[in-house]
Structures are given as structure tokens and as C-alpha cells.
Amino acid sequence: xxxxxxxxxxxxxxxxxxxxxxxxxxxxxxxxxxxxxxxxxxxxxxxxxxxxxxxxxxxxxxxxxxxxxxxxxxxxxxxxxxxxxxxxxxxxxxxxxxxxxxxxxxxxxxxxx
Numbered sequence: 351x352x353x354x355x356x357x358x359x360x361x362x363x364x365x366x367x368x369x370x371x372x373x374x375x376x377x378x379x380x381x382x383x384x385x386x387x388x389x390x391x392x393x394x395x396x397x398x399x400x401x402x403x404x405x406x407x408x409x410x411x412x413x414x415x416x417x418x419x420x421x422x423x424x425x426x427x428x429x430x431x432x433x434x435x436x437x438x439x440x441x442x443x444x445x446x447x448x449x450x451x452x453x454x455x456x457x458x459x460x461x462x463x
Contacts, residue, residue, distance in 0.1 A: 359457035365435065369429060381403050386445050
């Protein structure tokens with residue numbers, strides 16, 4: 351059974367930075383593309399970023415140039431470095447392998463103006 355544990359969220363002022371982590375167990379981590387999503391209050395969950403098993407990355411236009419996704423296969427962990435945060439980045443952030451249909455508990459990010 352896959353377990354996803356997201357952490358690193360918090361309250362930050364606009365313009366600040368946070369680094370999210372997601373530890374994955376129960377899956378062959380190094381073979382999976384990993385995705386970050388987010389869900390703001392009252393909105394649908396939206397895709398944020400993807401990193402392939404080979405390290406290629408893609409980003410939603412709304413975060414391109416500000417967020418960086420990375421992975422450490424030895425630690426079965428995917429990261430999301432978030433810089434120049436904006437109030438509209440406020441959301442619960444989730445990660446998952448590309449093939450997996452369930453979600454972890456997420457981590458709350460709140461950006462104050």
C-alpha cells in the first residue's frame with residue numbers, strides 16, 4: 351500500500367519561500383513520475399508540477415519560474431521549492447505518483463499579503 355506524507359507547509363508573507371517535502375513508501379519510487387497538486391478553498395484541485403523518473407520537469411503556468419520540483423530517489427522523497435510566494439498560492443498541497451489515484455493528507459500553505 352502506498353503511503354504519502356507531505357510536510358513543510360506553513361504561514362509565510364507574500365514574497366517569501368517554503369520548501370515542501372513528500373515521502374513516499376510502498377512504491378518503487380525511482381521508477382515513478384511524481385506530481386504536486388494543490389487545492390485552494392472553494393476550488394478544484396489543480397496540477398502544479400511534475401518530475402519524471404529521469405528528472406524532467408514541467409510546471410503549471412501560474413508557478414513557472416517561481417517553483418522548482420526535485421527528487422531524491424535515495425530518500426524516496428519529492429520536493430517543491432516555492433519562491434516569490436503570492437496570496438493566490440494559498441492552498442493545501444498534495445503529492446502523488448503519476449499512476450496512483452489516492453491522496454495523502456496534504457500540507458497547508460498560507461501566504462499572507
